[in-house]
Amino acid sequence: KQEVTQIPAALSVPEGENLVLNCSFTDSAIYNLQWFRQDPGKGLTSLLLIQSSQREQTSGRLNASLDKSSGRSTLYIAASQPGDSATYLCAVSPHRMNAGNMLTFGGGTRLMVKP
Amino acid sequence: DGGITQSPKYLFRKEGQNVTLSCEQNLNHDAMYWYRQDPGQGLRLIYYSQIVNDFQKGDIAEGYSVSREKKESFPLTVTSAQKNPTAFYLCASSFAVGGGTEAFFGQGTRLTVV
Numbered sequence: 001k002q003e004v005t006q007i008p009a010a011l012s013v014p015e016g017e018n019l020v021l022n023c024s025f026t027d028s029a030i031y032n033l034q035w036f037r038q039d040p041g042k043g044l045t046s047l048l049l050i051q052s053s054q055r056e057q058t059s060g061r062l063n064a065s066l067d068k069s070s071g072r073s074t075l076y077i078a079a080s081q082p083g084d085s086a087t088y089l090c091a092v093s094p095h096r097m098n099a100g101n102m103l104t105f106g107g108g109t110r111l112m113v114k115p
Numbered sequence: 116d117g118g119i120t121q122s123p124k125y126l127f128r129k130e131g132q133n134v135t136l137s138c139e140q141n142l143n144h145d146a147m148y149w150y151r152q153d154p155g156q157g158l159r160l161i162y163y164s165q166i167v168n169d170f171q172k173g174d175i176a177e178g179y180s181v182s183r184e185k186k187e188s189f190p191l192t193v194t195s196a197q198k199n200p201t202a203f204y205l206c207a208s209s210f211a212v213g214g215g216t217e218a219f220f221g222q223g224t225r226l227t228v229v
Contacts, residue, residue, distance in 0.1 A: 034218060041225070093218075103158070
């Protein structure tokens, strides 16, 4: 059974720092990996989607990498801002027939960026 | 605006009651999903549907039921058999049945047992 782990569980940094969030998964047979942001009491906002054949994706100050063979992904946030404070979740979809895009989630990293 | 709409935002359930959570999407997505989120935990899959009139159990389907009579709608019923229903419920949708496409989420429904 796929298991997804995110480290650290919580992170507090001063504004302006570059930071890295880590995600690992136990089964490398994935279709894609998706990073989400969740604000308190809200739904999930999709940040980046990496297909299993890709190595990285970039959107603005965010860069996500994927090493499928080692079961790891990182989310790099450049020049962090207080508005980046949220919980970041990674999720993987299985590479098998009729599985749809059902996702297995990690427990999330709660990020606080202090002004 | 295209998106996923969940209602209500807050829902209170008395012991022994069934309640239904609504999820509607206008993204023309084939597949829809229901997840449950408990404090300090990741999301867990309850049910998913890849096509109208068909749905599959996820990891924690006991005490829940769904229907998919229309492509746009995927309501979730929390039955009295669900012994610990207090949680945050999230609905999602995506294109394609083979995976590999981006999933989009609604704003969630917080269910509390009173």
